[in-house]
Amino acid sequence: MTGLPDSHFEELIHPHTGAVGHVRTPARGFSSDFAAVVEGEKGRFFVKAMFNVPGGRKDSLLREQAINPFVQPLSPSLVWSAGGDEDGWIILGFEVIEGRASRFEKGSSDLSAVVETLDRIAGLGLPEAAKGWSEDRWDGFATSASEAALFRGNTLVHSDINPSNIIIGERGTWVVDWSWPTRGAAFIDPGCLVVQLIAAGHTPESAEGWASRCSAWTSADPRAIDAFALASLRMHRYFSGRDPHVPWLTAMAESAEAWVERRRRPDA
Template sequence: MNPDLPESEIRALIHPNTGTLSSMERTARGFSSDLTALVDSEKGPFFVKAVRNRPGGRRDSLIRERSINSAVWPLSPALRWHAEDDDWLVLGFEAVDGRSSDFTPDSTDLPAVVELVDCIGTLGLPEVARDWHETRWNRFALDESEAELFRGDALLHTDINPSNLLVGERGMWAVDWAWPTRGAGFIDPALLALQLVSAGHSPESAEECVSGCKAWVSANRRAIDAFAAANLRMYRAFAERKPDASWLKAMAVAAQSWVEHRAVPEA
């Protein structure tokens, strides 16, 4: 998030949707956006995401998030409005009162987290996502036959982590649908399993947790093995590219533990 962002430009752009703003409080979430903020205004509170209106990944991700919202509500907060000019693209979501979920072994959030990921797997593939084929792990697969195991017709969130699964007094929400794709249904539960290992679970405990997801239970074991190994290769590569990013090293360690548990022959 850009600390030097000219907020006055965004305030002027969103004014027709918000009316007069009484506050704009930046949030820690939203690393792929130029600005994420909670705004209070005469038309209500909103969670706002803004990116520079330039061709490329960040703009594309916000357009996907805008396009998919009606298909993932009410698991995700509703998109109330969007605004765009030559400089900025902005989304305004319903403001929900929630905190990041706790993935640690003793967390009371875990049953609801698993239920939410399972519910994502039941959403069905909307027409807008039919051409959004999941390919990000393909280059880390051993060969094309393994990459083929990641294909499917499920709608995937693909960024399962504690910050994107919010816990509130009135329920849970999956937020930051920045890169939803079409792929094998086991992928989101598998990503949750890896996150649980990173949060301190044993691989056995993590897999026992995600066994509450139907897409995990019905998955091909070979597909999960290939995906676990692809994640290990991916995080190793990313950690080597960014040696100062400790979280990437931690994810590589978690992926190594998971691969060893599954006795994948070669990672």
């Protein structure tokens, strides 16, 4: 079948999709080995898959599978799964939602819904499945263990807030790509939003103004936010330095730098 990775992949999904008639790859990117809307005899599904190889990213897909029941109705429902360690492919089939990527630009009518959605994520509670997923991705960019400890918490954190992962549809707002949900400080998702808003053209003051509409932001220790802003800057500089010709990585580093400069001002 044209559009599917290989015949074995087609065999694995056939019990769930039936004969596949059409495969449509979305315009927005995904970090999976395969991501597309698959239309078959049994319906339409958004299919994400990873090939299980040494050093691969299968854990992100397994984590998304585990968290899905607990993030309803914010996330599209996982309808079926296929494959496994012995099959090479690990495949998830989600319901198809109709919508578009949210717009983070200044003046966007989506921003209120985006902020409300972040509050809804923080209000989901910490499911049992996530209790062992302690947030540590910013640890290597903190200056000390005590600083990294400021990023710990008991809130379910999506940790990849960007326009493509918050979908605006007629039925409401959806949060997709739960590849790395963690247990962390509640201000992390609003903090990620700040960097994204600056990259979309907001001033740091405007970006923090939107973040301040999140209850997790207003209740956070400003010192913890300062530490997170600095760690985010170091992280984005690191990734930008590895791939200096990738424009969006450069934009993230520049946005994080503008945020840190804002946090350092006496009037911040």
